[in-house]
Amino acid sequence: PSLSLSHSLSLFLFLSLSRSVLSPPASLIVSPDRSQFFEYESVSLSCEVQGNSARWRLKRSTVFGERSDCGRNWGKPQGSSCIVSLIPSHSGVYCCESGSGEHSNAVNITVHGDRVEEEGG
Structure with a gap:
C-alpha cells in the first residue's frame, strides 16, 4: 500500500508541475493590444x-538596464492595472x-517619437 501511495503522490506532483509549466500563473494584459505605440x-x-494577485508586481526592463516597478518613475497604479502615458x-x-520569482509572459513595447514627423515624409 505504501508503494501505491508514493506512486500516486509522484503522479500528482508531475501533473501539478506540468500544469504550471503549460499555463503560466499570470498573464500580462496590454490594452490596447499592441506592442508599437x-x-x-x-x-x-x-x-x-x-x-x-496581491504578490504580483508589474516590472519594466529598459534598454538602459533599468528595472523597476509600476509607480516608480513610470506608470500610475490604478486598481490592479498600471496606466502609462508613454514617452520613448x-x-x-x-x-x-511574483514575490517568489515567477514570471508571466513578457511583452516588448516600443514607443516612437513624434507621430507627425514620421507620417510627414
Missing part, C-alpha cells in the same frame, strides 16, 4: 493572475513578477 499615447497594463524612454520589456 507613439509618444503621449496611453496604455493600460495589468497582471491577470490565477488565484491571489518607456520602451522596454514588461512582465508580471
Whole structure:
C-alpha cells in the first residue's frame, strides 16, 4: 500500500508541475493590444493572475538596464492595472513578477517619437 501511495503522490506532483509549466500563473494584459505605440499615447497594463494577485508586481526592463516597478518613475497604479502615458524612454520589456520569482509572459513595447514627423515624409 505504501508503494501505491508514493506512486500516486509522484503522479500528482508531475501533473501539478506540468500544469504550471503549460499555463503560466499570470498573464500580462496590454490594452490596447499592441506592442508599437507613439509618444503621449496611453496604455493600460495589468497582471491577470490565477488565484491571489496581491504578490504580483508589474516590472519594466529598459534598454538602459533599468528595472523597476509600476509607480516608480513610470506608470500610475490604478486598481490592479498600471496606466502609462508613454514617452520613448518607456520602451522596454514588461512582465508580471511574483514575490517568489515567477514570471508571466513578457511583452516588448516600443514607443516612437513624434507621430507627425514620421507620417510627414
